[in-house]
Amino acid sequence: MRLFSELAVCHPTTKHISGVFKVELTDDPQFILGGATRTDICQGALGDCWLLAAIASLTLNERLLHRVVPHGQSFQEDYAGIFHFQFWQFGEWVDVVIDDRLPTKDGEIMFVHSAEGNEFWSALLEKAYAKLNGSYEALSGGSTTEGFEDFTGGVSEMYELRKAPRDLYRIISKALDRGSLLGCSIDITSAFDMESVTFKKLVKGHAYSVTGLKKVDYQSQVERLIRVRNPWGQVEWTGAWSDNSPEWDEVDPSEREDLHLKMEDGEFWMSFQEFLRQFSRLEICNLTADALSEDGLSHWNTIKFHGMWRRGSTAGGCRNHPNTFWINPQYKITLLEEDDDPEDEEVACSFLVALMQKDRRRYRKQGQDMHTIGFAIYEIPEEYRGCQNVHLKKDFFLTHSSCARSETFINLREVSNRLHLPPGEYLIVPSTFESGQEADFVLRVFTEKQSETEELDDEISADLEDEDDISEDDIEDSFKSMFAQLAGEDMEISVRELRTILNRVVTRHEDLKTDGFSMESCRTMVNLMDKDGTARLGLVEFQILWNKIRKWLVIYREYDMDKSGSMSSYEMRLAVESAGFKLNNRLNQVLVARYAENEAIDFDNFICCLVKLEAMFRSFQQLDKEGEGVAEMNITEWLYMTMCG
Numbered sequence: 002m003r004l005f006s007e008l009a010v011c012h013p014t015t016k017h018i019s020g021v022f023k024v025e026l027t028d029d030p031q032f033i034l035g036g037a038t039r040t041d042i043c044q045g046a047l048g049d050c051w052l053l054a055a056i057a058s059l060t061l062n063e064r065l066l067h068r069v070v071p072h073g074q075s076f077q078e079d080y081a082g083i084f085h086f087q088f089w090q091f092g093e094w095v096d097v098v099i100d101d102r103l104p105t106k107d108g109e110i111m112f113v114h115s116a117e118g119n120e121f122w123s124a125l126l127e128k129a130y131a132k133l134n135g136s137y138e139a140l141s142g143g144s145t146t147e148g149f150e151d152f153t154g155g156v157s158e159m160y161e162l163r164k165a166p167r168d169l170y171r172i173i174s175k176a177l178d179r180g181s182l183l184g185c186s187i188d189i190t191s192a193f194d195m196e197s198v199t200f201k202k203l204v205k206g207h208a209y210s211v212t213g214l215k216k217v218d219y220q221s222q223v224e225r226l227i228r229v230r231n232p233w234g235q236v237e238w239t240g241a242w243s244d245n246s247p248e249w250d251e252v253d254p255s256e257r258e259d260l261h262l263k264m265e266d267g268e269f270w271m272s273f274q275e276f277l278r279q280f281s282r283l284e285i286c287n288l289t290a291d292a293l294s295e296d297g298l299s300h301w302n303t304i305k306f307h308g309m310w311r312r313g314s315t316a317g318g319c320r321n322h323p324n325t326f327w328i329n330p331q332y333k334i335t336l337l338e339e340d341d342d343p344e345d346e347e348v349a350c351s352f353l354v355a356l357m358q359k360d361r362r363r364y365r366k367q368g369q370d371m372h373t374i375g376f377a378i379y380e381i382p383e384e385y386r387g388c389q390n391v392h393l394k395k396d397f398f399l400t401h402s403s404c405a406r407s408e409t410f411i412n413l414r415e416v417s418n419r420l421h422l423p424p425g426e427y428l429i430v431p432s433t434f435e436s437g438q439e440a441d442f443v444l445r446v447f448t449e450k451q452s453e454t455e456e457l458d459d460e461i462s463a464d465l466e467d468e469d470d471i472s473e474d475d476i477e478d479s480f481k482s483m484f485a486q487l488a489g490e491d492m493e494i495s496v497r498e499l500r501t502i503l504n505r506v507v508t509r510h511e512d513l514k515t516d517g518f519s520m521e522s523c524r525t526m527v528n529l530m531d532k533d534g535t536a537r538l539g540l541v542e543f544q545i546l547w548n549k550i551r552k553w554l555v556i557y558r559e560y561d562m563d564k565s566g567s568m569s570s571y572e573m574r575l576a577v578e579s580a581g582f583k584l585n586n587r588l589n590q591v592l593v594a595r596y597a598e599n600e601a602i603d604f605d606n607f608i609c610c611l612v613k614l615e616a617m618f619r620s621f622q623q624l625d626k627e628g629e630g631v632a633e634m635n636i637t638e639w640l641y642m643t644m645c646g
Contacts, residue, residue: 026105027119030076032084034120037066041123045112049140052130053113054208055148056123058182061210061230065182069152070122076101086129089154091359091443092305097129104137112137139362145208147414149182149286156355156445158417160283162276170225170273172285172419174214175449181287183211185229188281201240203279204231211283212268215260217252225273237269240279244269287353287447304454305445306332310433313570313600314590318436319410320377320398325436327395328571330586331457332429333381338450339424350424353447354378355417356407356431358440373434374442375410377403381426390460392586393428394575410434428457437600461588463618464581476544484540493537499523503550503605512558513604514566522609529616549615550608556580557607567601576607582614 033041037060042053059066074084085098103124104111113127130151131137146157160169162185176183187199189206197205213228226242242248249257260270271279308330310316317325336350354376361371379401385391404427407416431444446454473481487502488494494502500523507515530542538546560576561568568576570593577584577592584592596606620642624632634642 041115051143135363155286155288231267313593335453349421357415371412375407378405379428
């Protein structure tokens with residue numbers, strides 16, 4: 002068995018295979034040697050210390066480690082030159098397979114390596130994670146919580162201990178009950194502070210783990226304690242409640258023994274208030290049900306949605322953009338039960354909202370990076386409660402303020418906040434800070450009690466006028482005279498004649514921006530109105546079409562709010578609804594892609610869009626014979642509809 006490097010500096014003992022220089026790194030490679038420990042993770046030339054801190058924390062939980070680094074892999078038994086690892090990615094576990102070649106320089110591994118020269122699990126784990134994200138370069142810079150989540154499928158939240166919530170002790174207690182990963186650290190003020198040791202033996206800029214809470218009787222009062230672990234396995238807190246402090250002498254011996262005091266094992270107790278003073282930050286990675294295997298652990302109820310922001314249709318930006326904020330995706334959460342043990346008399350439901358943007362590291366090669374993201378939450382007013390097929394519009398957000406929101410909009414992969422609201426129905430609106438920024442996202446909602454969550458979107462429908470009520474007797478003589486002049490001797494209007502007529506008319510309206518009607522769009526109009534299959538329009542058919550265009554012209558001018566002669570994509574969405582068509586986010590996205598040019602819709606494209614919509618709705622209604630929203634068709638009907646639509 003041999004482990005080779007790739008892209009190595011050539012020297013006399015190298016082998017050259019398929020254009021890649023390969024160097025033997027060791028005669029006795031081991032996958033894991035003496036267990037996976039923190040000392041197996043030494044940083045190399047890549048700036049991914051955030052990832053290494055997460056890997057180091059992973060080694061503290063063997064069960065979670067073996068989910069990411071599956072059992073039974075080695076360079077000896079069943080060795081095939083490949084290794085596989087598992088990572089959580091946006092709602093599912095992904096298996097990543099890599100070969101065992103590693104990048105080197107001057108005969109040394111360039112990136113993560115073990116203190117043991119022949120142990121390679123950490124280097125191969127980093128390579129697999131780099132493959133998942135597109136390259137090693139994509140791993141430069143990040144947050145430890147990002148690694149936490151990809152190793153567990155959990156959701157992270159962060160607390161600044163200088164302004165900790167008053168129920169933080171309860172939050173930590175519940176997190177420990179659920180098997181969550183908890184870390185804490187002390188901020189540094191300069192590079193010289195990194196891993197410097199304080200007077201009472203705490204290490205600045207160093208990742209600690211929180212492993213337990215306990216209340217003890219001390220001097221006739223209840224003292225709240227917290228247990229912290231230094232992954233180094235040494236250098237412990239020497240203040241109050243440390244291993245050999247006098248405070249323990251006043252604790253009942255049986256209780257003291259139950260706390261498993263040991264000397265210099267890296268784990269120590271301190272008072273909770275001292276913890277808040279000494280440490281700067283607490284991070285909690287809450288585990289979801291699929292990461293938990295112990296029946297005794299409680300867990301969150303979890304619901305997730307996959308969504309997208311697309312320019313012109315669902316990328317509305319934050320509340321700073323009142324004209325477009327409403328077009329963002331909208332999700333309803335119904336909080337049904339209040340918490341069992343609220344610390345005050347207020348009736349509230351605890352839940353956590355986490356918004357994660359997807360695959361942004363992969364776009365770094367194109368000069369892109371994380372968007373600045375956040376979310377806002379609104380109480381749903383009484384008139385909309387219980388409604389499913391409704392997407393709240395601009396007027397609602399102009400007249401209602403949010404009842405909760407993410408603490409900040411920030412350019413991290415995920416933004417999350419723990420919230421407390423009374424039972425009821427609420428609307429979650431995730432967004433980027435700027436409008437028009439495109440990305441895919443995952444929205445996860447974690448509740449302590451049962452809840453109901455669903456995406457709010459308009460139901461697809463059309464309010465179509467009955468056209469059978471119009472006859473030639475209803476048509477004015479002036480219109481008949483105009484039609485006779487336009488139609489010619491055959492008294493019917495062809496596709497080409499319709500194009501000439503419409504383009505002549507729109508050129509007289511200087512307030513309308515248009516490139517003119519195309520033959521394709523005019524053919525669609527004729528197909529919509531042609532009742533006798535002649536591919537031409539008679540008097541009644543042309544009258545009906547003319548009435549539609551006049552009505553749609555009024556709507557176009559009404560929703561061209563800035564009187565620019567064209568509509569923006571979000572103005573078009575409102576205009577289409579005013580014309581009688583309710584569409585969901587996905588269909589609005591299709592319309593923008595099909596009919597907008599630089600996010601603007603001119604008059605001819607607007608008319609073509611409405612004509613196409615009406616034609617498709619009428620075709621469906623003819624096939625939906627039972628009126629149940631389901632259409633059946635044979636091959637002839639399918640071809641006729643698609644060829645003539």
